[in-house]
Amino acid sequence: MQDPSVEMRGIVKKFGSVTASDQVDFSANAGEIHALLGENGAGKSTVMSMLSGVYRADEGEILLHGQPAKIRSPKDAALLGVGMVFQNFRLVQSLTAAENIVLGEKSSFWRGSKWIKNKHKEIEGLAEQFGLKFPVDRPIWQLSVGEQQRVEIVKTLYRGAEIIILDEPTSVLTPGEVEQLFATLQVMKQAGKTVIMTTHKMKEVMASSDRISVMRKGKMIATLATAETDELELARLMVGREVEITRQEREAAAGDPLLIVNNLEVAADHGRKALDGLSLKVCEGEIVGVAGVAGNGQKELAEVLTGLRTWKNGEIIFDGEPVKSASVRGAIDSGISHVPENRMKSGLAGRLGSVDNLLFKSYRSSDHSRFGFLKAAKNRSWSQELVERFNVKTPELDTPVQQLSGGNQQKLLFAREVSRQPKLMVAVHPTQGLDVGAAAGVHELLMELRGTGSGVLLISEDLDELLQLSDRILVIYNGSIIGESDHEHADRENIGLLMAGIRNKEASAI
Known part of the structure; x- marks a missing residue:
């Protein structure tokens, strides 16, 4: 049996x-x-960061191809043939794809056009070999997210990596792009590369990997052959208990229309049209999922509905009344809750504790203040009850929420929004970056809202999540809804094609 190409001992x-x-x-x-x-917080990213030179281990040793390796920086790792493709790409937007790939080579930018032309051919050949084609002479900002990821992978291969670490590689891709990536991983495998992939997505792990290692609370729990395990066992190993990850079955429960949007036109920050004649409907007791690749108007849709952005044309009717203008306070008072995409940027105040964060939307009510003064003791007791009810793990109520794990931050955010008993919940990527246990808790909260008669607009790039939870799935592309399917007839392949803007007979029919 051959020696491992990577071996980490007692790290x-x-x-x-x-x-x-x-x-x-x-x-x-x-x-x-x-x-x-x-x-x-299980430690997997920390371990990979030590292998790629971002961190140095306090104890233990790393062996590459059977030989002890001193990895003190990313440069050391690169010289030893270790490369990492991060979830947030490390690319210079104004440079071309080829310029990003050769960036850092000695005297790379003053050489002549012949040298640049040869480099283009070399990069194109490498990209074609691994099924990673992209326009090498186009600036990064003009490339799709999937093409940018290909540039990152080719950059790693160009620099001689034999050991390639991919950090959450499918989180920004359409289903079609995910399939293309998995095909590339198989080519890497056939070429003798070592591919290490961190991800939360069980189906993709099962579809693409040969072996799976599971960490929990800083310890390595198990390493299993993919062919000898299943999603339920992996979920149990990850969280230490049984987790329900199957598609939610439900009886039809939709009531009267709660939210009606007709022909909405909205401008993005840079002036272009973000929503172009978008129409949709959400009923009471219904979860409506919105599927789409980032940048197709999801952000602007959520902001309009929650009072954060104005609209140019079209109408919004909520709970039987027309919404005349954008107003955050108006949205809150009318019963709309919001779980934003970035919980620490626009959902929570990181330096404040749980009590203050829970009070943000209700501090004016008579339950929490009187004559302009907060009811400190009562508010603290109320916050403690919410923290316990939603199982938020925090050392103290006054502990800054930025010190909590991502899952506990999200549960605190949901505690605030759900406690208001909203008529409509607008949830944007509510499980992004969460592990399977925390994600299952969020899914339970959304289903509970549905069960109490609230409407839920679930905006997500995770197709598995949408298929599991949604009563109906809408597909958004270039600011318009271009397809719709109910829970029973939702088809992954057709939805994936529509997410990429590709219409065929089957896809057009959903």
């Missing part, structure tokens, strides 16, 4: 009093796709 990493990685052993072989799973 320990501490951040102050927190042990992020506790005597972790990990190995991966050449010609293997190895998935690394774990909840937020």
